[in-house]
Amino acid sequence: MFTFDERLAKAVEFNKQFVASRKAAQIATRDLIKSEALDPEEITQLVEVYPAFEAGKAYAVGEILRYDERLYKVVQSHTSQLDWTPDKTPALFSPAIPVGTIAEWTQPTGAHDAYKIGDRVTSNGKTYESLIDANTWSPATYPAGWKEII
Numbered sequence: 001m002f003t004f005d006e007r008l009a010k011a012v013e014f015n016k017q018f019v020a021s022r023k024a025a026q027i028a029t030r031d032l033i034k035s036e037a038l039d040p041e042e043i044t045q046l047v048e049v050y051p052a053f054e055a056g057k058a059y060a061v062g063e064i065l066r067y068d069e070r071l072y073k074v075v076q077s078h079t080s081q082l083d084w085t086p087d088k089t090p091a092l093f094s095p096a097i098p099v100g101t102i103a104e105w106t107q108p109t110g111a112h113d114a115y116k117i118g119d120r121v122t123s124n125g126k127t128y129e130s131l132i133d134a135n136t137w138s139p140a141t142y143p144a145g146w147k148e149i150i
Helices: 004-034 040-049
Strands: 064-067 070-074 093-095 120-123 126-130 146-149
Touching: 004 040, 004 064, 040 070
Parallel strands: none
Antiparallel strands: 064 070, 070 093, 120 126, 126 146
8 A cells, every 4th residue: 555645756757757748749749730741630639739728828939739629820929818719819820720621711800811812711511712812701702702613
């Protein structure tokens, strides 16, 4: 039978090993995520390895974090706020979406995230390609700005 102090020491050691292994997994996969070398299923399996979004935390460009079961890359250094969540602040975060994955259309918030000629999106179960630069309209709102891809 172990004493309380021995059990506590074992728990502390286990926690250190857990933290070290999580950090090693982050280091090993960070460049794969940044280079978009992983497919969506592989990225989904890595979500729990990364730290959760925190309000009041200083983030640097390139950091990867999780929010609402998705991974995001920091695109602008900042100190986060509760109302600047990764899913609602594209000026600060971009989804970690692999090359070849076509994201669902989302409303751009400005020039920094407007769609460019050739950008592809999905909307209402269809795939579209932007025909214009600075495209802030959805395929349904401004069909002349998009070409449906078959």
